[in-house]
Amino acid sequence: MTSLRKETESEAGLAADDLQETWRILTTEDRLEAFLDLPRAEAEDFFLDLSARDQYELISAMPVAQRRSWMRLLPPDDAVDVVQEAEEHAERYELLALLDEQTKNEVTALLAYAEDDAGGLMTPSYARVRPDVSVDEAIAYLRRQGRDRLEHVNYVYVLDADQRLLGIVSFRDLFTAAPSRTVRDIMSADIVSAQEDTDQEALGQLFAQHDLQAIPVVDAEGRMKGIVTVDDIVDVLQEEATEDIQKIGGTEALDAPYLEVTFSEMLKKRVVWLAVLFVGESLTAIAMGRFEDEIAKAVVLTLFIPLIISSGGNSGSQASTLVIRAMALGEVTLSDWWRVVSREIIQGFSMGAILAVLGFLRVVAWQSAFHSYGEHYVRVAIAVSLSVVGVVMFGTMVGSMLPFILKRIGLDPASASAPFVATLVDVTGIVIYFTFASLLLRGVLL
């Protein structure tokens, strides 16, 4: 990565960089070999930078004797992530056994939380002080608390004897306050905090909204449980967006880097949806079957079928992706559904009208150029135009409603993928088109 400048000139530094460059394309075995060749210090920095998935794969690939020291390198919250990468219970147990007693207990406690809740993302290591000590005492105390309590030091959390969170004081304030004032004097009691079960999407919104470096996690009684730090949320936001994008594209979420998914996994995650859509789309054959006579009499009508149904699919996928993202960002909630859908229908009408004009001109122009569409081309043109308006409106309606319906029944709105919406709209599009056509051409062509 060109934007990554390592200042160190040492051989090892370069070796670590090389490994980083080539990591993507190495097998786990090669990764391990190159990794174990690094000097310990370099290897430790490198290891801590890896994703939980990579850390887990390295550790599993190692000789058992070496695993302990690497597991113990991880802070509790990261250790949890690595343990969670293990599928089987027995394997998780082995990994836990590598940790020292205290960390093992902390990790086990964290494992009780769902992976994507605040409880599962938080670390129990944070800086804490009592409210009634002086600024100088607090600073001296924090210096004694030592490394593990100070993983993130932008904020110090003020707790009473029952571990209840009273306030937060930023290091900046602590540092720049008059040494003799008490922590209580300078702390802020206006706290943005999360519950243990706050899900990661909501957490991401809190961080984005308040530009915080860390958010404390408290239980129902307001007792401090840990902190979630923004650097952990960055990965979470990336994952959430990736899942949504992949679902919108009509696949299951890959849950792994594109190039690391095996061929068969990839096939499974894609073909299931494709098959479902294929079966759904085969309804179009039934729909068209019902108009077989019309088609036989007026073949010209069939020429515009793809044009019309695809317009519905396109407008529908626009609507669904806009709504899906707005929901993910918390800009739109379930209660907004009518506001959104009604707006989308009007958008659909306006867009449909514009396309209808294009469609009409297209047919007329072609006719005058090549006389392809027979004497009744004006009626055909009108049928096409009217259908486009109807189909595009229907597309935006379905596309904008579907995410709300999915969310309402507890499914992921992002499953309202472009292909899914398009398939829903295609069938209706055909019915709409041939209905208009038979009305306009009955007794003329039909």
Next chain:
Amino acid sequence: MTSLRKETESEAGLAADDLQETWRILTTEDRLEAFLDLPRAEAEDFFLDLSARDQYELISAMPVAQRRSWMRLLPPDDAVDVVQEAEEHAERYELLALLDEQTKNEVTALLAYAEDDAGGLMTPSYARVRPDVSVDEAIAYLRRQGRDRLEHVNYVYVLDADQRLLGIVSFRDLFTAAPSRTVRDIMSADIVSAQEDTDQEALGQLFAQHDLQAIPVVDAEGRMKGIVTVDDIVDVLQEEATEDIQKIGGTEALDAPYLEVTFSEMLKKRVVWLAVLFVGESLTAIAMGRFEDEIAKAVVLTLFIPLIISSGGNSGSQASTLVIRAMALGEVTLSDWWRVVSREIIQGFSMGAILAVLGFLRVVAWQSAFHSYGEHYVRVAIAVSLSVVGVVMFGTMVGSMLPFILKRIGLDPASASAPFVATLVDVTGIVIYFTFASLLLRGVLL
């Protein structure tokens, strides 16, 4: 937001919460009124939590006399964002004029950078020390440096007399080191840093990859220019993902919350793409026109057109979205193009084969049930199956290549939207289908 707990019981705290709850649905005027009703302290916290866009709109709506104190509340990097929200040069100048001399100079310097480069995201406020002072001296010195230099205190940057970045020492290390050691002893010289022109997507990857709280920005000579903090990157990552998702859905990026985009803006951002796709899709009418005789003779063929072309569109949008996201995450680079495309073609063949079996069974089953497809239904079924294989393969190929091509010629890969790919594939799908059909049915139905 349920996960947002404000500990304060004061009236004002509640008022601020109410405003936050209703913010989304208020007009700028109502927002300003409610905002100015808050007690100053509450208002300041609230103001600092707002997005740059909202801050800009509030300030522009205020009586001129009140603007100064709010602009001066912002740290330099946030002030830059607010100024950049202003479209006209004159307006930007007015906003700059509200700042004190020093901040104005810092902001003007930052304005010189592109909005989405490291230079445009960085803040010039960071904690700095000389390498040869003792730990105790460093801590004492930092306490004297005061608030503005300590916006983010997780890292202290070690600079030589020429402002060259020698190393980084975490507050944790500084805090827990023996007071008499020198900063040089405990600093890390192994620095992840960015250039002024590193773009925000690459920055986001650096943060996600290294779990850093801040990244220093240096010029070509390694002189320290500022730091980018992870809390600013959270918003950036959100925006980047939102843009990609909206483009994948076949609209231009909205650049604003869904509900805040005016009807006409929204229409403009959507109908342009729809119209382009509509014109492109009208090629299908031409393609089908070339097979009008075949259609007239064998109407049954037309029934499967939507089924076949949509399969290509769906597999294509799967491929393009997977590749687009893999590129955005840096999992796939231009040089991987053949590795990806060849893999996608094989995926396409496998998926096509599975769908082909479904298609064949579908036709045969329907025939035995309703005798809808005439005596030569087996040949029709074969034509459909072969076409599905060809179309799905073609879809995955186009869908996976398009993002590479767009990126190669300097466009955004995310413009390879599902609708765009589908349109490209539809025309070819029709040609493929009718070619197979005429081969198989020539002399029989045709």
